[in-house]
Amino acid sequence: MSASEPLRVVLCWHMHQPQYCDLISGEYKLPWTYLHAIKDYVDMAAHLEAVPEARAVINFAPVLLEQLDDYAAQVRGYLRDHKAIRDPLLAALVAPVLPTHPERRLELINACLRVNRERVIDRFPSFRLLAEMAGPFIGHCDYLTYISEQYLADLLFWYHLGWIGETVRRNDLRVQRWQEQGRNFTLHDRRELLVLIGELLGGVIDRYAALAARGQIELSVTPYAHPIAPLMQDIASARQAMPEVALPEMERYPDGLARTDWHIREGLNVFEQYFRRKPTGCWPAEGGVSQQSLELLEEYGFRWAASGETVLRNSLRAGGGEEAVGGTDAVLKGYRVQQGKLVCFFRDDNLSDDIGFNYSTWHADDAVANLIHNLENIAAAHPGRKLALPIILDGENAWEHFPENGYYFLRTLYERLAAHPTLRLSTFSECLDAGVEIDSLSQMVGGSWVYGTFSTWIGDRDKNRGWDMLADAKRAYDLALSQGGIDGDQAVAAQLQLAICEGSDWFWWFGDYNPADSVSDFEALFRLHLSNLYQLIGQEPPEYLAHAFARGSGSPTMGGTMRHGKLRN
Secondary structure, three states, rough: OOOOOEEEEEEEEOOOOEEEEEEEOEEEEEOOHHHHHHHHHHHHHHHHHHHHOEEEEEEEHHHHHHHHHHHHHHHHHHHOOOOOOHHHHHHHHOOOOOOOOOHHHHHHHHHHHOOHHHHOOOOOHHHHHHHHHHHHHOOHHHHHHHOOOHHHHHHHHHHHHHOHHHHOOOOOEEEEEHHOOOOOOOEEOOOOOHHHHHHHHHHHHHHHHHHHOOEEEEEEEOOOOOOOOOHHHHHHHHHHOOOHHHHHOOOOOHHHHHHHHHHHHHHHHHHHHOOOOOOOOOOHHHEEEEEHHHHHHHHHOOEEEEEEHEEEHHHHHHHHHHHOOOOHHHOOEEEEEEOOOOOOEEEEEEHHHHHHHHHOOOOOOHHHHHHHHHHHHHHHHHHOOOOOOEEEEEEOOHHHHOOOHHHHHHHHHHHHHHOOOOEEEHHHHHHHHOOOEEEEEOOOOOOOOOOOOOOOOOOHHHHHHHHHHHHHHHHHHHHHHHHHOHHHHHHHHHHHHHHHOOOOOHEEEEEOOOHHHHHHHHHHHHHHHHHHHHHOOOOOOOHHHHOOOOOOOOHHHHHHHOOOOOOOO
C-alpha cells in the first residue's frame, strides 16, 4: 500500500449504561454509571487529549448522557445546597453516620468488594488488607456488630479511590496523598474525595465535546435507551440468522415501528442537547441491524452505521453463496444495502476481540506491537486501495482487566498509530469523505455484533419471558393512552419509563450462563421498571412482577460484561 493510500484504522469506542435510576423514587439502584465515569470515561478522554494527532469515534447512548448529567448535579447539590445524594453507595461515602445493623453493614462490604480483585484491590496494600479482613465477616453476619465505623469508612474510601481513573491517579496530588495515607480517613477526607468525584463527573461531557470541536473525535449516537431495534420492528427478524430459534409467545412487539422511531428521535434530541451538534453516525444498540432498521436510520439523515463482522458474512452468503463470504478485504469496505445511501461498516472481530479479551495479560508494548503487525500485514495485502479497518468494542468494561486500567496499552496504541507511516487513525465520516471503497449488499441479514445473531437477547427461556412481560406492559400502556387515562406530565413520564423498559441490557443478563449476582441485579431492576410503568398508567402491577423469573449460575469470561464477536469452539 503506497504512502499516499494508508490503511485507515477506525477505533470506535461505545459508551453505554442502562438506566439504573428508579424513576419514581429517584434512587439509583446500581452505581456503575458514576464509577465508570470517574475511571473509564475520564481515562479514555485523557488518552486522546495527550495524543493530539490521534483520532477515534466515541459513541454515547443518550440515557447514559442523562445519568452523567444527573450525577454531576447530585454532587453539586450536596456540596453547595446540602441536598441528598440519591445513590446509596455514593451517599455512604460522605455519610457521617454509617450503618450499625449487621445486614446493612454486610451489604456495604459486599458492594465495596465488587471490583477486579487482581488489578484493583490487590494493587493497593491497604485495600487488600481491608478486603482480606472482610472474609470472616461475610460468612458470619453477626460478627459485623464488632467492626468499627473506621473500618467501613476506610473500605468505602478505598473502593472509590480504587475506581479513580489512572490518568487522574498519576496527576492529582490529592489522590497521591490519600494513597500514601492509606488508612484512618476522616469525614473531611471523604468529603474531599467526593469533591474530586464531582469534578470528574462534571467534566466528562465537556471534555468529549471539546475533542469533537477540534476534530479529534467523531461523536456518534445510539437510539435513546439502547433498544434492539430490529427485534422491536419485527420479532421474527431473529430467524434470519437463527432459523430454528424459539421466539416469545407474542407475535410482534406492539407498535414496534413507532417505538423504534421514538428512540431514534429522542436519542437525537438528547445528543444535540449535550453536544450542540447533530451526529452523522449511529452505532445501533449492540450493532443490531436489519434492512428495515437501516432504512429508518437513513430517513433520519445518518451517513453511516456499524455492526459486526458475522452480520456481514451472513449477508454476503445470503446474496452470493459461500463464494462471496471469504474475501479477505470484506470488512475493509463500507456497504450500502440495495439502493440505500447509508453506508454500513463492520468491525474486524478478531482484532477487536484481541483488545477486549487477550491483550490484558500481555505487556503493553508486546500487545500494541502485535496489533500493529497484524494491521501492517492487512495493509500490505491490499496495496494502493482506499480501505478502512474498523475496530469496535466496549469503551468501559475491558480496562479493569488490564494493568493500571489499560494506561500503558492505550497510550502506546494511540502514540504508535498516530505516528505510523502506512496506517492512519481515522473516523468513519473521514473515511467516507476520503472515498474509501464502498460495495453493495443485495440484502442485510438481521443480527448483532455478538455472533452475528440476536441470541444474546432472545431465544432463551428467560429472555423470551422478559419479552412477553414487556409486551404485556406495552399493551397496558397503549390501552391507558387510548382511553385517555393518562395525559400531560403523567403521559410523558410513562413514555420515558416505557423506553427504559425497552432497553437491551435487561435481556443481555437473563440466562443461567451469567453470574448469579449480575442476573439478580438486572432482573430485579427490570421488574422494578415494569412495575413503575404500571403505576404511572394507574394500574396495579401483575403478580408475576413480584417474583424473580431469571437466575444465574455461570462464570463467563470477564464476568459476562463482554462477549466475543465470533462463537468460540
